[in-house]
Amino acid sequence: MLVRKSQFRTEWALLLGCLLTLGSVIAIALVDERQGLEIRERERLATQARVINDNLGRQLEATSRALTSIRDDVPFWLRQKDGMAEASRQLRAFTDAMPGVRSMLILDAQGTVLAASRPVLMGQNFSQRDYFQQVLRQPDVDTLYVAPPFTTSLGIWAINLVRMIPGPKGEFAGLVSATLDPDEFKIVLDSVRYAPDMWTAMAHGDGLQFVMVPEHAGQPGKNVARPGTFFSRHMAEGQVSDVMTGTVYATGEYRMMAQHTVQPAALHMNKPLVVAVARDMEAIFAEWRRDVWRQGGLFLLLLLIAVPGLHLLQRRRRAAAQAEQAAALALRAKNAELEAVNAQLTAQSELLQSLAFVDGLTGVANRRRFDEMLEVEWRRCRRESQPLSLLMIDIDYFKAFNDCYGHQAGDVCLRAVATCLREAPGRAPDLLARYGGEEFVYLLPETDGAGAQAKAASLCRAVTALAIPHERSACGPCVTVSIGLAVAWPGTGFSAQDLLAAADAALYSAKSAGRNRIAGPSAVALSEGGSV
Template sequence: MPLQISPLRKPFYVQWLWLGLILITLGIVIVFNLYVEHERAAIREHNRLLVQARVIAENTEYQLKSANLALENVRDNLAHWRDGAELQRVMRHLKAASIIPGIRTMNIVDKEGTITASTRAELIGMNIGSRDYFQAVKRHPSADMLYVSPPFETIHGFYVINIIRMIADEQGEFNGMVSATLDPEYFKTLMMSVLYASNMWVALAHSDGLVFLIMPERENMQGMSLRHPDSFFTQHQSSGEREKIFTGIVYATKEHGMAALRTIYPTDLKMDKSLLITVNRDFDSIFEPWRQNVLIQGILFGIIVLTSTIGLFFYQKRQRKFEKEERKIRALVNQFSLALDRIPTYIFMKDQQRRYIYGNRSTLELFKCSAEELTGSSDARFFPPETVARLQESDTRVLIHGEDTAEKVICKSQDGGPRIYWEIKTPIYENNMPTNICGLCGISMDITELELLKEKLEQQARQDYLTGLFNRRFFMEQGHAELIRAQRYHHPLSLLMLDIDNFKKINDKHGHQSGDTVLKRLADVMRKVLRTVDIIGRMGGEEFAILMPETDLKRAAEVAERLREEVACSEVTLETGMALYFKVSIGVASIKDKDTDLNALLNQADKALYQAKESGRNRVCIA
């Protein structure tokens, strides 16, 4: 008699059908999500590379504009040459113009190709008439054109690019040129500054196809020609677009990469040739995180398929053997445990003797032990004595008194810094009897970053961001409290209003950054001269207020005069190296009766300050 395979009952068949549909749907969702993530990674890298290319291009365009202005300035001053003294003055002007970042050398060349003036004395008298860049200007003369030479190797073995302005005679014909040599070291630093990964490189090339620089440096790359039908350089120039992204094999390096190319051609400059920047990153490294994600999701999907299939099989088997309830509970427990392991919170359980009997994955990772090592361990194994005492106290409240606790726990981390946890504990009852406590369950969350952020925000709410002094709002709060205290106990209290003299001129002449430096220097002087009990606040702009408890008007005036003298002697060194001195005017006021409020006191001191300003500044006036 042949074997007969009894068909699955309809409910079991439907379960397998649903499982298959869910797994197929899940697989489609995962594949679609991976596809979207791949596209996002590509777009994200496109944007990053383009941004880096724009940074270099915009900086280079700025340098070209600056160098062009310097060349035009030198060329326009050539008409004033009359004698040796004038020549020396123009030579000094030439050297001053070459100070612009990115310029290595500046030369003046006559129509025969002889260098008549140079920032490098050893070049004066040298004839460069046979050089290609000289001949290019001579063959196609234009007084309005900025000529950009192809890269060429110097006698010192490194490549440079010259930018040139033609000198015309009275008839507008070629009469020489003024040239500036771009400094490779400046552009190397600029190019290295945009590299955000170790597998990147940046190249700067001439529109003729010759490589000027590549960073990090590679052998035999400088001077290499990129004019090849398969090169990104040729494809970019053929596209006519200003910037473009390419993916594939890089012609110059034979590497598989993603490259952003951008043409450098300032719109307000007339240049005979342009430059081109390339920012490239290794293609495989761009999608390495994505491939790892594919592997992880693939493994998880396989685990899900295997787990769900096996789970359904055993579920049906339990149905056949009338063990549905027991196995269902076990499955729920397993799923709950897996869910707890995925929660990024420390979840644990202890018995009546305060020994650990369970910890989720986060807890095990925190304690750096296995589940077997955790079981039976006490807090003394993982925490310092002071923290153990605190934990045992809260455990006692839960295990003995049946309380639910929620509190902060502070302990030292392995690096010695404090870590702050928010810990919640609740009792576990045996047989659902509220009087029979068999253990506790705890949840602990690391809130260190949240507490630090809270502290930082509180500090920002009361401090002036520039000087570190109290801001106006917090000064007024502290001032009101101090005024009430002084009036209640009949103690003296004085207020200084201080303003920097001619601060607007400092900003206009030296720039706002120098003005900020002056404000910070003044804050430092006030901290040095005044007491720690004095309340210093920045009221706005260059105006400051100082509240001086336990200080009468005479003593406050003396302190104000000492502060004024200390400020007058203070020196601020600007970025240019120049020393800057500044002065202040100060108004002094003191409470005279118990009805005086803070605003009135501020008005009195402000009037005295105004009097000091009107009296010639750099002085102290008393209200």
């Protein structure tokens, strides 16, 4: 009896020790998972902010070059009889060529418009505008002046980029101005959003909010340069980029925000632009919290089963130790056998499922899987009134590749391209499938034309970056792809096959136009009151 009591105490100690160890492992794993998730999200937001910075930097540089070119031509135009008319034509040509610029002006030293890309602005006087006064107070021929956002005479909330026109002695003789189009900036900001809770914004270096995507009421013109705000802390630290967590002053939300100062050194900007990319903290850790509840619930269930179970087991063992021991051994053996059988059946089921829906050569989804998911997503997007985009992808001159390098090399090429397309950044609902031969399809639920166009462009670049040699391609020295793009708002009277046919037709257009390009989007259906 003494031996049995000692054995029982040992069992309790082991059980509690195991539960404590398991609980500690679960807790440590959850803490590590949360920290890793936070680190990854910080890096991802910072990367998206850098992407915006790179894009805006290129636009600012292009606009600056245009302003400098115009400024250099002003003396010539002033000497000509109809020089300002020619200047206006040149300004219109520049604005037509640069989607990010809404209008361009040449002002004399008194602020009167001498030439304009929009005739309605001719002769107006803007000497009281802040962008004119900035240059007048601090004239510098090398400075690119970035004016705070303001409402233009045409009723547009915009930012002006300005270059000074020097006189014969270097004095202030006027300026050339480019009004930036906020809609183009919204497209850039929207292109980096990868989660529904995510928003992006851009502010002037003085703190006035310029644009936010998606739009929030009251944000344009809001001054975020308040003490203690993310913006003020970012500017005070003097760092180009940073990531902060807390309550956002502009919206009152608890978020993680990456900020990046846009101020290319070569432009000598008097004020920077600051871009922000933010996600809701609740949304970032939503799945992690569900995992905590799941694992916590399983641990609690284990605790509720183990403790009473051991107590009951010990009571029964006191009455019939040998019989219960034999029954326990038999039960454990049976359970082990059933678990082994179940594991084998599960593995076989998973293998069969994989074989049924996966292309054997490339490892991506096969035609059968694509056909099934196309119908599923078509019905879902129709219910939820969401767009559905489809990319039809074809490897350029693949038959010539096979003829040149052989079919084994062709298989290697197919697998490499499929892997590249599959590993491109995307969302969980997106589906890549091999459609047949050298053709692939990419199904993009809840994606409009702009998003599909951006996705197609990134895929083209990714495949080209593989640099797979193709000496018989008319498109270049390496393997490229052509993409046909179609977008639909599923509605009554149209089917998923219409979308597929539109993507195929777009692909045909891309190949007819010379390959290594994107054709589309092609609208195949309209939802009630909406458009593609």
